[in-house]
Structure formats: structure tokens, C-alpha cells
Amino acid sequence: MIREYDACLKCTVCEMHCPVLRVAPEFPGPKNGGPGLARLRAAGAVAELDHLDLCLGCRTCDTVCPSGIRPSELVNAPKVERVSRRGLPLREWILTHTALFGPLAVRMPGLVNGALASRPIRRAMAKVLHIDPHKPMPRYANHSFREWFFRRRSPWRDRPAPNGRVVYFHGCSVQFMEPHIGRHVVEVLEHNGFEVVLPPQKCCGLPLIANGDLKAAASSGRYNLEHLREWAEQGVPIVVSSTTCALTLKHDYPHLLGLEGAQAVAEHVYDLMEFLMACHEQGLLRTDFRPLRERLPYHQPCHQRAQAIGLPAVELLNLIPGVEAWNLDAGCCGSAGTYGFKEEKYPVSLKVGQAVADALRASGAARAVSDCETCRWQIEYQAGIQAVHPISVLWEAYGLGSGDRM
Ligand code: SF4
Ligand code: SF4
Ligand code: SF4
Known part of the structure; x- marks a missing residue:
């Protein structure tokens, strides 16, 4: 049997393109930390390498590998195994569940944003949770995107949209932090003759994947697929304004998480700009x-x-x-x-x-x-x-x- 890691040519192309290896030589890199480590792990020789968690999850190594290996997934594998045994550490749990805090935060954004910007609180977060105190936390908006969407009146409510329907997957940041971007998406699509549909949705799950919790990511994914499937079956395009969410829906649901029905949905998923460009090419x-x-x-x-x-x-x-x-x-x-x-x-x-x-x-x-x-x-x-x-x-x-x- 040929295992994925056996296909590694040791060409080092992935290493040449890895942004972390360029600045942090202690990082084992996508070749040694990917197929190299996978081979040793399969033989029971070694379980982990130091500094492997420095991987950004940018997936550049996957796009350049001439053997079609996905080194990023192999690099992430020890973390996935660790999390499946011990669960997510508290810091990772908090950072990957921002959507849980969103509904409350948009009710009291002044208080929440003020607290997250306060030096004593950031120092405490650094001490207890090891969340760096320097980088500003994203700010919550004073309402959610979905509130705005369902409060408004679509120009295509009483007449059919000339170009049909489009499903919008907005992701967590648009929902709680940048609802103005969701508004821009909706209004540009409507201006171009599309009726925008907003099915229920949860976080795409990419933060959970990056932090090693594939089980929780799969649960999020199953929820999203359940609400997107009927639209995909009708051939309605699903547009995604966050590139990370788009990659998760297109690739991770069917391939990494192996979710049932994910491929049929993925075939209808478009990055928002990809979709608008396709419209332009069709004269729409x-x-x-x-x-x-x-x-x-x-x-x-x-x-x-x-x-x-x-x-x-x-x-x-x-x-x-x-x-x-x-x-x-x-x-x-x-x-x-x-x-x-x-x-x-x-x-x-x-x-x-x-x-x-x-x-x-x-x-x-x-x-x-x-x-x-x-x-x-x-x-x-x-x-x-x-x-x-x-x-x-x-x-x-x-x-x-x-x-x-x-
Ligand atoms: S996914 Fe990780 S290993 Fe691959 S190029 Fe990005 S940082 Fe490097
Ligand atoms: S990995 Fe990225 S460029 Fe590299 S990204 Fe996503 S947040 Fe920005
Ligand atoms: S690019 Fe692919 S084949 Fe080349 S060393 Fe990296 S994992 Fe191996």
C-alpha cells in the first residue's frame, strides 16, 4: 500500500515556500514535519516534534507540492491527535468559540470592546490565557448582520430577480464584527439582479480545524451542510465573502472532514469575487x-x-x-x-x-x-x-x- 507520505520526493519545494520556515528556523517545516514525521509516527518511532505548532496553516505547501501531498494536514495531525485525547486547552477553546460570545457582545459592544482594549484586562488575559497583550482584539459591532438583513426590504421581494437567487454564507466576522461588509455583499448582489437568501449557519469550523478539534469542526460542518444542501440541490450558487470560509466549504468539508453530502454542496460554492468575475465573464x-x-x-x-x-x-x-x-x-x-x-x-x-x-x-x-x-x-x-x-x-x-x- 502506498501511503500519502511515501509519495514525498524530498524536493524541498514546500520548504522554500513556507513563510514560517523563512523566519523561524526552529520550525521543522512542511517536509520534515509533514511526510517525514508521518512516516516516523506510522513506525511508532516518534509522536511529535518540538515547535511543530508554529505552522500557520496557510496551506502554501499544499499548493506547491508536486506530488499532490497535503503537508499542512500531516503537520496538523499530531495536534489533532493531542486534542482528540485531551480536548482543546482553555485558550484555544475561547479563541475558537467567538461566535458563542457574539450574540451577547453585539448587545453591549461598548462594554465588551472597552474591556478587550483595557490594559489591565489584556495583561490578565496574557497572564492567565497567554493571549498576547499587544495585538488589538477585533471590535464587535452594535448589531448583527442577520438582524440588519431580516429587518430590511429586498428590492426583489415582490418581483422575481432577473438573475435568480444566490445563497450567502457570511461567516462569523461579518455576523458580529463587520456587518457593513455583509451589507455591501447583499447590496452589490441585488444591484446585479440577484435575490439574496440567508439560510441558518454556524462558524465554518476553520478555527477549530487549525487548532486541532476536527470533531467540533465536523459538527459545525454538518449543521451548515444541512442548511445549504437544499439550495445546492436546486443549483443555487452559494457565495462566501471570507476566503477562509470558502476554502473550508470547498475543500475541508468533503476532503479533510469527509462529511456526507459535502462534495455536492462544494460544487456550488464560490468565493464572492470568483462569483462576480464569473458573472462579468457571462455579461451579467x-x-x-x-x-x-x-x-x-x-x-x-x-x-x-x-x-x-x-x-x-x-x-x-x-x-x-x-x-x-x-x-x-x-x-x-x-x-x-x-x-x-x-x-x-x-x-x-x-x-x-x-x-x-x-x-x-x-x-x-x-x-x-x-x-x-x-x-x-x-x-x-x-x-x-x-x-x-x-x-x-x-x-x-x-x-x-x-x-x-x-
Ligand atoms: S501550512 Fe504550515 S507548513 Fe505549510 S507552508 Fe504554511 S506554515 Fe508552512
Ligand atoms: S494565513 Fe493569512 S495571509 Fe496568511 S492568512 Fe490567512 S490570515 Fe492572512
Ligand atoms: S513539496 Fe511535496 S514532495 Fe516536495 S518535499 Fe514537500 S511534501 Fe515532499
Whole structure:
């Protein structure tokens, strides 16, 4: 029997592209910590390697491996085994269950955001939970996205939308922290003749996967599939505005977690920019943009690159008169979801993201564009430049709002 790790050619291509190995030589890397360790573990020779948890989960190694191995999953395997035996440590449990706190936090955002920004509380969190005290926590909004969505009146409520229906998977950050992005998604889709449908949904589960809790991630995944399946069966596209959620729905549900019915749903899942670009290619996208006159560096999230869909955001932004958008191509931002908030990983996260921050500062642009929420938070923190989702720029160019955040 040929096991996946036996296919490793030891070509070191994955090592050359690994953003962590570049800045942290103590990290075993995707070759030694992936197929190399898997072989030793299968022989019962060794269970873990030191510093293996420094993996960001960016999946760059998976996209470059010529043998089709997914080293990131092999690197994550010892953590998965550890968590299945002992459960998630308290810090990881808290960082991966932000959606549980969301409904309460949006009721009292002043109190929660104030507490999460308070130095004594951050010092206590660092001492007790080893959550780094420097990086600002994302701020909760004063209402959830779904509240806004179900309060409003769709322009297609009383007449059929010319381009049919689209299901929107918004993810946790839009639901509790960035509802304005969800609004931009909905209004741009409606402007283009789509009726937006919002089935019940939970966190996609990627933070749980990254922290080794595949069982809890599968439970989230089964819930989401249960509510997405009927739409996929009707052939309705499912669009996702967070690149991390899109990768989870497209790849992790069917392949990593092996969830029943996941492949049929995955075939209808689109990254939001991928979907809008496909609309443009079919002549369905309106291009009644007003000029914006702006240079916009685009940071491609690793989890968007892993979907192998090109750079639809850059192509779409360049349709706007006066916009010059380009792919920054400076590597990983180093944020990687919960990773950059962990005390022992925070310095590695900053070192990984330095090239992105330097390139953004050197660009002289007033703001950057990225479709991943944790990339945007990292860019704003490390580069000191405002970072927006590409849908927000399209929304502005369509003249759909006055720049308000709801
Ligand atoms: S997932 Fe990213 S950080 Fe982890 S081993 Fe692969 S390339 Fe390196
Ligand atoms: S890129 Fe693939 S084949 Fe090459 S060393 Fe890494 S895991 Fe092995
Ligand atoms: S791993 Fe990323 S660029 Fe690397 S990302 Fe996701 S948060 Fe940003």
C-alpha cells in the first residue's frame, strides 16, 4: 500500500515556500514535519516534534507540492491527535468559540470592546490565557448582520430577480464584527439582479480545524451542510465573502472532514469575487461604476490562493474607472486567524507579515484591499493602513451608499 507520505520526493519545494520556515528556523517545516514525521509516527518511532505548532496553516505547501501531498494536514495531525485525547486547552477553546460570545457582545459592544482594549484586562488575559497583550482584539459591532438583513426590504421581494437567487454564507466576522461588509455583499448582489437568501449557519469550523478539534469542526460542518444542501440541490450558487470560509466549504468539508453530502454542496460554492468575475465573464455584471481615482494594493489571502481561482478581486477592481489595483505579491500577512493572538506565536506572526507591511507602506496607497478578515486586521495593525474588503470598493463605485458603516 502506498501511503500519502511515501509519495514525498524530498524536493524541498514546500520548504522554500513556507513563510514560517523563512523566519523561524526552529520550525521543522512542511517536509520534515509533514511526510517525514508521518512516516516516523506510522513506525511508532516518534509522536511529535518540538515547535511543530508554529505552522500557520496557510496551506502554501499544499499548493506547491508536486506530488499532490497535503503537508499542512500531516503537520496538523499530531495536534489533532493531542486534542482528540485531551480536548482543546482553555485558550484555544475561547479563541475558537467567538461566535458563542457574539450574540451577547453585539448587545453591549461598548462594554465588551472597552474591556478587550483595557490594559489591565489584556495583561490578565496574557497572564492567565497567554493571549498576547499587544495585538488589538477585533471590535464587535452594535448589531448583527442577520438582524440588519431580516429587518430590511429586498428590492426583489415582490418581483422575481432577473438573475435568480444566490445563497450567502457570511461567516462569523461579518455576523458580529463587520456587518457593513455583509451589507455591501447583499447590496452589490441585488444591484446585479440577484435575490439574496440567508439560510441558518454556524462558524465554518476553520478555527477549530487549525487548532486541532476536527470533531467540533465536523459538527459545525454538518449543521451548515444541512442548511445549504437544499439550495445546492436546486443549483443555487452559494457565495462566501471570507476566503477562509470558502476554502473550508470547498475543500475541508468533503476532503479533510469527509462529511456526507459535502462534495455536492462544494460544487456550488464560490468565493464572492470568483462569483462576480464569473458573472462579468457571462455579461451579467453591471459596470455602471463611478470613477474612484485610487491606487489599491491587493493582498491575496493564503486561503484564497489555495482555492486556485486566480485574482478575481484585482480584475474586478480594475473595471472601476480611475482605479489602479495590483497584486502586492509579498507573501503571507502572518495573521492566520487565531495564530497571531497567541503569546508564543505573536513574534513569528509579525516576522512573517513584515514583508507585506513594508510593501504596503512603500506603495504610498491610502488603503489596502484583502478579502480575509484576519488579513485586514493584521494589515491595519502592522502596516498602519486602512484595509477593506474588495466588495466595499465595488459598493462605493456603484454609488450604493455614502460610505457609512450602518
Ligand atoms: S501550512 Fe504554511 S506554515 Fe504550515 S507548513 Fe505549510 S507552508 Fe508552512
Ligand atoms: S513539496 Fe511535496 S514532495 Fe516536495 S518535499 Fe514537500 S511534501 Fe515532499
Ligand atoms: S494565513 Fe493569512 S495571509 Fe496568511 S492568512 Fe490567512 S490570515 Fe492572512
